[in-house]
Amino acid sequence: MTPNRQKDDTVRPGGATEEDASLAVRAGKGDAAAFGALYDRHVGAVYRYVYYRVRNDADAEDLVSDVFMRALRAIPRYEPRQAFLAWLYRIARNAVIDRARRSRVQISFEDALAHPGADQVVEPDAGLLALSDKETVRQALTRLTPLQQEIIVLRFVEGYSTEEIASLVGRREGTVRGIQFRALEALRSLIPSREALA
Amino acid sequence: MSDRRPHMLERPVIREKFRTQLRSRLMTEAAVVLTPRRRTAFFAQLWLRPALAAVLIGVLVVGGATNAAASSQPGEPLYGLKRVSEDVQVALTFDDVARMQLLSDLTDRRLDELAKIAGENPSAAPTATAEYADAVERFANAVDKLRDADAADTRDAAQAVADAAREKHIAVLDALKEKLPDSARPSIDRVIERENQREGAAPADQPKQNEDGQGRTTPRPANPTPQRATIRPTPRPATPRPTERN
Numbered sequence: 001m002t003p004n005r006q007k008d009d010t011v012r013p014g015g016a017t018e019e020d021a022s023l024a025v026r027a028g029k030g031d032a033a034a035f036g037a038l039y040d041r042h043v044g045a046v047y048r049y050v051y052y053r054v055r056n057d058a059d060a061e062d063l064v065s066d067v068f069m070r071a072l073r074a075i076p077r078y079e080p081r082q083a084f085l086a087w088l089y090r091i092a093r094n095a096v097i098d099r100a101r102r103s104r105v106q107i108s109f110e111d112a113l114a115h116p117g118a119d120q121v122v123e124p125d126a127g128l129l130a131l132s133d134k135e136t137v138r139q140a141l142t143r144l145t146p147l148q149q150e151i152i153v154l155r156f157v158e159g160y161s162t163e164e165i166a167s168l169v170g171r172r173e174g175t176v177r178g179i180q181f182r183a184l185e186a187l188r189s190l191i192p193s194r195e196a197l198a
Numbered sequence: 199m200s201d202r203r204p205h206m207l208e209r210p211v212i213r214e215k216f217r218t219q220l221r222s223r224l225m226t227e228a229a230v231v232l233t234p235r236r237r238t239a240f241f242a243q244l245w246l247r248p249a250l251a252a253v254l255i256g257v258l259v260v261g262g263a264t265n266a267a268a269s270s271q272p273g274e275p276l277y278g279l280k281r282v283s284e285d286v287q288v289a290l291t292f293d294d295v296a297r298m299q300l301l302s303d304l305t306d307r308r309l310d311e312l313a314k315i316a317g318e319n320p321s322a323a324p325t326a327t328a329e330y331a332d333a334v335e336r337f338a339n340a341v342d343k344l345r346d347a348d349a350a351d352t353r354d355a356a357q358a359v360a361d362a363a364r365e366k367h368i369a370v371l372d373a374l375k376e377k378l379p380d381s382a383r384p385s386i387d388r389v390i391e392r393e394n395q396r397e398g399a400a401p402a403d404q405p406k407q408n409e410d411g412q413g414r415t416t417p418r419p420a421n422p423t424p425q426r427a428t429i430r431p432t433p434r435p436a437t438p439r440p441t442e443r444n
Contacts, residue, residue, distance in 0.1 A: 032228035039221055047212040061216050068224055072231050074351035077295060081362040090357065094350040134208050156206040170361065 020084035028076040035075065039068060042085065046092050048157050052141045053096050053149045063099060067092045086168050089150075093169075097146050140190040148183035151176060271311055272329050273322035281329075288336075295355050298344055301337040302359050308333040309370055316377040323382040331385060337363070 020041070026034035043064065050063040070091050078087060141149050150169060154160045162180070166173040267276035267283065284304055291297040308330040315326040344356035375386045 027228075027232065030232045032225055032232055035228050035232065036221065036225055039224060043217060043220070044212055048209055051210040052207065057213075060210075061213070064212070064216075065220055065223075068220065069227065070351050070354075072224060072228055074354055076232070077351075077355045077358075079358045079362055081365075082358050087354070087358060090354055091350065094353065098350060137207060153207075157209055 017083050017085075021080040024075060024078045024084050024087075025080055028078050035072060038071075038084070042088055043068070045085075045158065046088065049089065049092050049150075049153055050096060052138050052153050052157060053146075054099070055139070055142055059099075063092070063095055066095045066099070070095060083167070086170075089168055093146065093150060096149075100146065136191055137187075140187050143190055144183055144186055148179055148186070151180050152183050152187070155180060271315060271319065271322065272326040273315075273319065294340070294344055294347070295352060298337070298340040298356060298359060301333070301340045302363050305330070305333040305337045305363060306366070309367060313370065313374055316374055320377075320379045320382075323378050324385075327378075327382045327385045334367075 020038065023034040023038050027038060046067050047060060047064050050067070051057075051060045054060050054063060067088070071088060074091065078084070141152060144152065147169070151165055154165045154168060155162075160168065162173050162176050166176045169176065171179075267279040270276040270280050288297060288300055288304070291300050308326070312323070312326040312330050315322050341356045341360045344352055347353055347356070371386055375383055378386060
């Protein structure tokens with residue numbers, strides 16, 4: 001399967017919150033159709049969220065399946081005071097982390113910094129992501145910490161603002177900016193520039 | 199939303215066949231998972247009926263007093279009975295998630311009492327504050343216990359309840375502290391300060407190693423102090439509990 005551009009079906013964290021919460025409450029009370037509606041609304045976002053955090057498409061599909069199975073079991077305990085999308089991303093985050101622990105493919109940020117050239121980084125450039133081959137980016141992303149991966153994907157795949165990401169991951173906006181900065185810095189060391197390859 | 203930017207990475211599209219198959223599987227699973235479990239025929243057993251009747255009578259007698267105690271406030275004679283009945287309720291809640299939710303509700307109740315006391319009977323505010331801190335402690339311990347659980351959905355539930363409680367409590371305490379007498383304010387300030395400190399702490403479900411990407415290159419200590427993810431109480435003031443005074 002090849003990633004490609006499609007129409008923007010990103011659900012804004014602040015948008016459709018009440019409708020999502022209402023569907024989730026109905027699902028929690030036994031309404032399977034309501035859960036199906038939530039699946040239809042968010043399966044694309046969950047797939048994109050996990051896609052760049054694993055090494056191949058099959059792993060991404062396994063994770064999507066795992067996330068929605070976990071969500072199905074947990075939805076009777078969903079608290080409508082929390083945004084549904086944030087709740088769902090939290091489940092996805094845990095699924096990614098659990099999988100990484102099992103397969104032990106995650107590499108720490110210290111390792112990323114130890115990568116040759118990491119100490120020569122002067123100015124991180126988000127444009128690097130746009131210019132790089134998607135598989136290269138994908139492989140590089142798997143070497144970041146889970147939180148860094150999450151923020152890069154939410155920012156540059158989903159197009160969320162820093163404020164929105166802060167609400168989704170439960171961190172301060174300044175913290176998110178710092179993590180994003182350092183993630184880009186690490187990516188720059190992990191992704192060879194086109195000039196260097198020429 | 200002013201800094202929203204176009205997607206810089208290609209957006210992968212889920213395979214339609216996989217999407218359809220997973221939906222079908224989920225709907226099949228949902229029919230089982232989301233169906234409320236049937237209650238056992240416990241009450242239908244004849245030999246249990248006399249015992250149940252005796253228990254019912256006892257419940258009615260105790261319940262009368264408990265109902266009267268339900269609306270009591272810290273510092274009032276029946277407040278101790280109210281607290282005992284709550285403790286029994288907690289002790290009889292065996293599901294960890296349900297117990298945590300119950301403790302969250304009881305913490306909310308203590309906060310409501312504190313708000314009411316602040317307006318009606320400020321002299322009892324230190325006692326109400328101590329009760330609130332006590333409730334927070336129990337809730338925090340329950341959440342911490344669940345955050346160490348193996349099941350991810352249990353950890354999710356714990357985090358969700360803790361997040362919701364934190365937001366609510368900080369807002370109420372901020373509004374409340376100006377109404378409290380000076381003797382009760384330090385405790386409130388400490389609770390708020392704890393909450394503010396905790397807000398930036400990493401969730402326990404994140405990997406412990408450099409999880410916020412701060413670029414730390416020095417190794418962490420072998421046994422770092424665990425970060426509590428829930429409301430932490432302040433030490434209880436010396437004010438005796440209502441039950442002790444009465």
